[in-house]
Amino acid sequence: MPRRGFPVQGRVRWLLLALFLLLVLLLFAYLLECTPPADASQTLPGAAGEPFSREYYQALLQEHEERHVSRSSSLKRQIAQLKQELQEMSDKLKLIQEKKEPPGVQGLGENRDQEPGDLLEFLHSQIDKAEVNAGARLPSEYALVPFESFTSSKVYQLEMGLTRHPEEKPVRKDRRDELVEAVEAALDIINNPDEEDGVEEDVPVQRQTYTDSHFMEGKTRDKGTLYELFFAKKDSSSFRHVSLFRPFGPVMKVRSTSVETLGMIINIIVPLAGRVDTFSQFLENFREVCVQRDKQVHLTVVYFGQEGLQEVKSSLEKMSREETFSNYTLIPVDEEFSRGRGLDIGANVWKNGDVLMFFCDVDIRFSLDFLNTCRLHAAPNKKVFYPVVFSLYNPAIVYGSLELAPPIEHQLIHKKDAGFWRDFGFGMTCQYRSDFLNIGGFDLEVKGWGVEDVHLYRKYLRSELIVIRSPVSSLFHLWHEKQCADELTPEQYRMCIQSKAMNEASHPHLGMLVFRDEIEAHLRKQAFKTQSKTEA
Structure with a gap:
């Protein structure tokens, strides 16, 4: 966000500098005025000529004293006038700054009678204006700066280039020290809370001590300028959330809060x-993660058409009987498939007040960690979460053939040849139902594949809500063959083809496929030369 405080601070500093230089010039002129003229034609006492009388010296001294008093009075008047002008200018600048500041962002500045005296105080006064506490209106999806996510041993990054990997250990010492310093600073804040942290209300019985083993996940962006760190005890539903700034200097605290996830239901739509087969795989993952372990999830399936509907219904009923699970809703819709329409129906059919929703696809694989991440990064009327999923390539290309591909559980790895961060996809999102309805929901005129999720994403970017965008290590998109229908609009078809191309294989693997004939011809020539030498 633009910082309005800097131009005003700059003008005041320049004005003070000009005043200082003026005083120096006046002092220099005063010294010149007080210095007696060194005229060689004058005759000094004791030299040739008549000696001066005592009265002469007294008159000369009195004359110089009167001149100095007059000059001093003039300087004092000028200094008083400059001070008055400086005060008037400062009052005008302060009034201009207060007029430019919106009422909700004055925050810390209202309790101060004067301008911040140093950089640290000034940075503290700007915290309420930062994007940490309120969203910034952005023109498009390209203007948002995404986060990198990290744990105690891995960093998950979107910007890879040709040499970096989607998942890396912080090998460089400066990078490792930077992350360790942020975690240690957050631990110090949690274990030594201020009054403003409100720990007494959150933990009324006793204060809990946290260590680096309790660090769950972190997010950082702008090359370590902002950190969002989360800590939790084992098997606990209570998380500690610490936000930090690193404004080209020491790490400084923004806030420290407690987040209780117990009872926070997620409606997966x-x-x-x-x-149908893919849905069976999805349901197995849902049963293991949501039903057996998390137990705070509702599943809403919006099914289009009649073909396969009975199989889907039977699968849900079977899971319900075996797990004694009834928190699901199956909504048959006799219409042409539209992803936006289906998600909109799923959101509106919920009648139990506000709820956290996860817009999901049937080929998504997630873990228990993701459900907690979803809860921690979405808040009603404040922020929405758009995770970047790791999309797996075609296993027939990655592993040579489908017969050689390992089970799906062993394919869930973050490697360059195995998949990529789908940073151009905005379909998976965690947001509250109230925010979805207030923003206007999906554009229901969109039919078929794509575009509707981008339109919704742009609505949030242009609102005052905070949009959090970061790679999530526990969220995978399984490969499946894409069909780009002829009925799609040109924009939809282009996006579908782009997604299909990027979904197949890595750049080196695609290169091997393109030059397959050339490579096979080269291998045949090498085999022929080897055979000829052997026969000779």
């Missing part, structure tokens, strides 16, 4: 048409 899945639009579906056909793909």
Whole structure:
């Protein structure tokens, strides 16, 4: 966000500098005026000529004293006038600054009678204006600066280039020390809370001590300018959240809060048409993570058409019987498939007040950690979460053939040849139902594949909500063959083809496929030369 405080501070500093230089010049002129003229034509006492009388010296001294008093009075008047002008200018600048500041961002500055005296105080006064506490209106999806996510041993990054990997250990010492310093600073804040942290209300019985083993996950952006760190005890639903700034200097605290996730239901909404086998795989993952472990999830399946509907219904009923699970809703829709329409129906059918929603696809694989991440990074009327999923390539290309591909559980790895961060996809999102309805929901005129999720994402970017965008290590998109229908609009078809191309294989693997004939011809020539030498 633009910082309005700097131009005003700059003008005041320049004005003080000009005043200082003026005083120096006046002092220099005063010294010149007080210095007696060194005229060689004058005759000094004791030299040739008549000696001066005592009265002469007294008159000369009195004359110089009167001149000095007059000059001093003039300087004092000028200094008083400059001080008055400086005060008037400062009052005008302060009034201009107060007029430019919106009422909700004055925050810390209202309790101060004067301008911040140093950089640290000034930075503290700007915290309420930062994007940490309120969203910034952005023109498009390209203007948002995404986060990098990290744990105690791994960093997950979107910007890879040709040499970096989607998952890396912080090998460089400066990078490792930077992350360790942020975690240690957050631990110090949690274990030694201020009054403003409100720990007494959150933990009324006793203060808990946290260590680096309790660090769950962190997010950073702008090359370590902002940190969002989360800590939790084992098997606890209570998290500690610490936000830090690093404004080209020591790490400084923004806030420290407690987040209680117990009772925070997630309504997972899945639009579906056909793909019964894939839904069976999805349901196995849902049963293991949501039903057996998390137990705070509701599943809403919006099914388009009649083909496959009975199989989907039977699968849900079977899971319900075996797990004694009834928190699901199946909504049949006799319409042409539209992802936006399905998610909109799933959001509106909920009648139990506000709820956290996860817009999901049937080919998404997630873990228990992701559900907690979803809860921690979305807040009603404050922020929405758009995770970047790791999309797996075609296993037939990655592993040579489908027969050689390992089970799906062993394919869930973050490697360059195995998949990529789908940073151009905005379909997976965690947001509260109230925010979805207030923003206007999806554009229901969109039919078929894509675009509707981008439109919704742009609405949030242009609102005052905070949009958090970061890679999530516990969220995978499984490969499946894409079909780009002829009925799609040119924009939809272009996006579908782009997604299909990037979804197949890595750049080196695609290169091997393109030059397959050339490579095979080279291998045949090498084999022929080897055979000829052997026969000779």
